Amino acid sequence: MLKVKALLLIVFLMFGNFYSYASTFTDEDNxxxxxxxxxxxxxxxxxxxxxxxxSDAYFRTAYLYDLExxxxxxxxxxxxxxxxxxxxxxxxxxxVKLTLAEVVSFTNVDIRDAKRxxxxxxxxxxxxxNNNEYLFAGNEVFAKQLKKSIEMxxxxxxxxxxxxxxxxxxxxxxxIGYKPQTF
Numbered sequence: 001m002l003k004v005k006a007l008l009l010i011v012f013l014m015f016g017n018f019y020s021y022a023s024t025f026t027d028e029d030n031x032x033x034x035x036x037x038x039x040x041x042x043x044x045x046x047x048x049x050x051x052x053x054x055s056d057a058y059f060r061t062a063y064l065y066d067l068e069x070x071x072x073x074x075x076x077x078x079x080x081x082x083x084x085x086x087x088x089x090x091x092x093x094x095x096v097k098l099t100l101a102e103v104v105s106f107t108n109v110d111i112r113d114a115k116r117x118x119x120x121x122x123x124x125x126x127x128x129x130n131n132n133e134y135l136f137a138g139n140e141v142f143a144k145q146l147k148k149s150i151e152m153x154x155x156x157x158x159x160x161x162x163x164x165x166x167x168x169x170x171x172x173x174x175x176i177g178y179k180p181q182t183f
Contacts (some may be wrong), residue, residue, distance in 0.1 A: 006081075023131075024137065033157035036168065038107040038169050040171060041176070043176060046173045053072075054139075058090055059123060059173055060149045060153070061088065061152075062119050062121040062122070063078070064085065064092070064118070065117065065120065066116070066155035071098070072094060081176050082103065082163060085160075112169040113167075115166055117167070119163075119167070119168050119169065123172050124173075128173050128175065128176060140150055
């Protein structure tokens, strides 16, 4: 009987720990990570932005924007300028001239105090109708992916803090306008 209780306690602690760890991005998380926050306001806005420039929309990844040149940098350019950021940068080709106004309109960030470069980390989409929980939070099948996603976000925050001329923006993507694919 003691073994069963111990086993149940372990299972409870495992799942309880996962849910508290992975359900949403909190103010407490941001005390450590120190992101400037932004949002695409809608999932379809996020998708359409990248499609407009010949790319696919990916989250759990970062892009570097040169504020002086008003240039969304390609992976190769970003990697050569900031090699330490390479583990978090999206490898998809996207080298697009975007005005500052276009970037601000898309990401809804306050860029007035930004440094030379802005790093936009697109977080896992959130369900605004469910306490801003991450997409698939609480779904055991996706628990491992969600945990990797949060670890990637934390790594991105750590790497950005090490760059003296990069401001880090965590871009939240609401599921508003999300249409699941059907096969």
